[in-house]
Amino acid sequence: MALSPVSFNSQITQSYDPGKLLARLRQQNSGTAAEAGQPFAESLQRTTAAAESARAEPTGESGILTRIGDFVREVDHKDKVSxxxxQQVIAGDATSLHQAVIAAQEANVSFSLMVEMRxxxxxxxxxxxxxQV
Known part of the structure; x- marks a missing residue:
């Protein structure tokens, strides 16, 4: 069963709700642990905002190209956050190791998805x- 890019994108956004993930992250990181995960939470908020703005865009040739560009920028951003x-874990800062590993895996999965889409x-x-025509 072949999926068009638009239906594939809508299936991804339906199965992955960044708002729920952000709420769960905030709930798990209460007190001083929330301060340690602040860069990861900020990254997740940016991802949520990008997903909401992508849903509001019209579908069409320019809409698809815009979404592809946004997706590539999002993958790049996740890699930079990772x-x-x-670096914060290596330097011994307050960032917890499990959040760094989660961010690295998220960046890896995003990159793999981008390569498969390509x-x-x-x-x-x-x-x-x-x-043949």
């Missing part, structure tokens, strides 16, 4: 080029 948390787009393009 690197920052990793591969599907290339496969589709190659298939279209093989069609």
């Amino acid at each position: 690197a920052e948390l990793r 591969n599907k787009v290339l496969e589709t393009y190659q298939e279209l080029m093989r069609l």
Whole structure:
């Protein structure tokens, strides 16, 4: 069953609700632990804002290109946050190790998803080029 990019994107945003994840993170990190996870929580808030703005955009050629650009920027941002948390753990700052590992895994999964999406787009393009007119 092939999914169009628009339906695939809507399925991702329906299954992944950043607002619920942020609420759960805030609930788990009460008191001084919340201060340690502050960079991760800020990253999650930015991701939530980006997801909400992407839902409001119209679908069309420019809408899809905008979403792809936003997705690439989001993957890059997650990688930068992961690197920052990793450096804080190495330096011995107050950042907890489990949050740094979670951020690293999240960045890894996001990058893998982006690569797989690129591969599907290339496969589709190659298939279209093989069609005889």
